[in-house]
Amino acid sequence: MRVKEILSDYDLKSTSCRNEVLSMFLKANQALGQSDIEKEVDPSHDRVTVYRTLKTFLDKGLVHKVLDDAGITKYALCNECAENAHNHEHVHFKCEICGQTSCLEKIAIPTVNLPKGYKIMEKNLLIQGVCAKCN
Ligand SMILES: [Zn+2]
Ligand SMILES: [Zn+2]
Numbered sequence: 484m485r486v487k488e489i490l491s492d493y494d495l496k497s498t499s500c501r502n503e504v505l506s507m508f509l510k511a512n513q514a515l516g517q518s519d520i521e522k523e524v525d526p527s528h529d530r531v532t533v534y535r536t537l538k539t540f541l542d543k544g545l546v547h548k549v550l551d552d553a554g555i556t557k558y559a560l561c562n563e564c565a566e567n568a569h570n571h572e573h574v575h576f577k578c579e580i581c582g583q584t585s586c587l588e589k590i591a592i593p594t595v596n597l598p599k600g601y602k603i604m605e606k607n608l609l610i611q612g613v614c615a616k617c618n
């Protein structure tokens with residue numbers, strides 16, 4: 484099963500919560516927020532378990548953060564990231580019609596030249612509009 488293979492590739496033990504959350508991401512093809520996940524997982528997994536699962540996936544380079552409008556943090560699958568080494572600076576797109584936020588993996592965030600003395604730790608770019616499915 485794909486889910487278990489991915490978990491073992493990332494050196495993660497398979498637990499029922501991890502399995503469920505990962506298969507949700509594989510199916511979703513869009514960014515998911517913690518509350519989206521809580522609604523769908525088996526009720527035996529409480530909020531803390533879901534939170535820890537997401538945190539583990541984040542630390543291991545399995546998912547990355549996607550800042551939505553309204554400041555909600557969502558998560559999306561990474562393509563080829565490693566533990567503590569996320570490596571992608573692509574644009575995210577939020578569709579105003581279907582409400583889905585997705586990764587535009589091939590569109591890089593433009594280079595920003597900051598004033599002297601400033602240091603970039605993280606870059607996020609969210610574009611809002613109408614996605615290809617809804618257009
Ligand atoms: Zn990543
Ligand atoms: Zn749409």
Ligand SMILES: [Zn+2]
Pocket residue numbers: 547549559573574575585586587
């Ligand atoms: Zn992304």
